[in-house]
Amino acid sequence: xxxxxxxxxxxxxxxxxxxVDLLPKTVKALQIExxxxxxxxxxxxxMPGGNTFEKMRELExxxxxxxxxxxxxxxxxxxxxxxxxxNRFNEVICITLTSxxxxxxxxxxxxxxxxxxxxxxxxxxxxxxxxxxGQALVVLKAVxxxxxxxxxxxxxxxxxxxxxxxxxxxxxxxxxxLEASGRVSHIVTSLIRGLARIGVRPLMTFEEGTLVPAxxxxxxxxxxxxxxxxFEKNSRKARQVGKKIRLxxxxxxxxxxxxxxxxxxxxxxxxxxxxxxxxxxxxGVITGPSTLAFAWSEV
Numbered sequence: 001x002x003x004x005x006x007x008x009x010x011x012x013x014x015x016x017x018x019x020v021d022l023l024p025k026t027v028k029a030l031q032i033e034x035x036x037x038x039x040x041x042x043x044x045x046x047m048p049g050g051n052t053f054e055k056m057r058e059l060e061x062x063x064x065x066x067x068x069x070x071x072x073x074x075x076x077x078x079x080x081x082x083x084x085x086x087n088r089f090n091e092v093i094c095i096t097l098t099s100x101x102x103x104x105x106x107x108x109x110x111x112x113x114x115x116x117x118x119x120x121x122x123x124x125x126x127x128x129x130x131x132x133x134g135q136a137l138v139v140l141k142a143v144x145x146x147x148x149x150x151x152x153x154x155x156x157x158x159x160x161x162x163x164x165x166x167x168x169x170x171x172x173x174x175x176x177x178l179e180a181s182g183r184v185s186h187i188v189t190s191l192i193r194g195l196a197r198i199g200v201r202p203l204m205t206f207e208e209g210t211l212v213p214a215x216x217x218x219x220x221x222x223x224x225x226x227x228x229x230x231f232e233k234n235s236r237k238a239r240q241v242g243k244k245i246r247l248x249x250x251x252x253x254x255x256x257x258x259x260x261x262x263x264x265x266x267x268x269x270x271x272x273x274x275x276x277x278x279x280x281x282x283x284g285v286i287t288g289p290s291t292l293a294f295a296w297s298e299v
Contacts, residue, residue, distance in 0.1 A: 013089035041068035053253035078111035
């Protein structure tokens with residue numbers, strides 16, 4: 001679906017952090033430069049498991065109560081990414097995760113200021129106000145705009161409006177990981193656990209870049225069903241007037257629920273599921289295992 005052979009795509013390159021959940025084949029095909037995020041969790045490194053979430057479950061099984069710590073990319077990390085892309089492309093757009101949850105956007109902006117004046121004029125930084133699959137939709141929108149022939153300033157101006165139109169919703173299986181990360185207080189997580197015991201769970205969303213509750217869902221043990229019903233209701237008006245919807249799904253080692261959500265969504269008209277993939281390690285240590293999320297926007 002996305003092809004670097006388009007001549008205009010060769011003129012504008014993209015940089016994003018490891019927090020963006022794009023399929024590896026998409027990153028490779030589009031020559032997107034991914035800036036690494038530091039994850040420090042010595043206990044997990046020695047755990048068996050095919051992915052981060054299997055290792056987290058093993059830590060729990062063994063009664064190990066440590067948590068992972070992440071560090072935002074440094075300005076030098078972004079600077080390396082910029083220079084890599086400036087060698088390939090005429091101009092560069094860096095699309096960061098929400099500045100409300102991380103200082104990564106500030107690092108990206110500071111890195112730009114370290115470039116020469118001529119290079120600074122070729123680099124643009126956009127706050128996605130999102131993360132994971134939501135950040136991925138912003139990147140894919142940029143690709144669409146570039147492929148359509150828009151110039152870099154036009155792309156950036158459109159993206160700065162588009163970020164407010166991306167809707168990400170998520171349900172967590174367990175909130176202790178969020179609490180350990182400092183994103184949610186102990187009082188809130190205790191309340192969420194109490195509600196979960198009676199089958200009531202909060203649906204969370206990003207609102208102007210901040211993670212907030214989107215409502216309480218009863219009989220919410222089937223997260224795929226809950227997320228589908230929410231999406232079907234909230235996208236109905238757009239779909240009924242023929243607007244195309246793009247949707248991306250991420251999960252924390254719950255492939256079954258993710259695929260089931262994809263199948264339900266694909267039964268709706270005017271909806272395209274562009275990817276289903278595992279939540280990246282950096283966000284995964286905050287969400288915990290079995291988290292299910294999706295993001296959607298009008299194309």
